[in-house]
Amino acid sequence: MSYRDLIVWQKSKILAVNIYKFTDYLPSKAKFSLAEQMNRAAISIPSNIAEGNGRNSTKDYIHFLYVAKGSLFELLTQIEICLEVYPELKELINPFFYQCEEVRRMLIKLIKQLKLKL
Numbered sequence: 001m002s003y004r005d006l007i008v009w010q011k012s013k014i015l016a017v018n019i020y021k022f023t024d025y026l027p028s029k030a031k032f033s034l035a036e037q038m039n040r041a042a043i044s045i046p047s048n049i050a051e052g053n054g055r056n057s058t059k060d061y062i063h064f065l066y067v068a069k070g071s072l073f074e075l076l077t078q079i080e081i082c083l084e085v086y087p088e089l090k091e092l093i094n095p096f097f098y099q100c101e102e103v104r105r106m107l108i109k110l111i112k113q114l115k116l117k118l
Helices: 007-023 034-053 058-085 087-117
Strands: none
Touching (some): 007 058
16 A cells, blocks of 8 residues: 555645645744744654655554654644744644644554554
């Protein structure tokens, strides 16, 4: 199965695109710090899912899924910081919590499925 067929990859890619669009709303003083970190963490999630899928072993695949999960938690932390610094953007920020939780659950499920193959 290609990584493009994985719903978790599709959802994490949508999350990354949404984060990129959102960071355009941040004030210029945040563009080269918080926004850049958020974009990098968000991009890392689908990228690591894809890289793991392209590896030759299940063990490597699982490793990259854990890296994706770590990036997801990094992004969640940055989203929480963003909410505290820019509470006026709450309506734009809050949907990210749901998206992140959805991706987190899917990553855990995929990891469990792959561990059964080992």
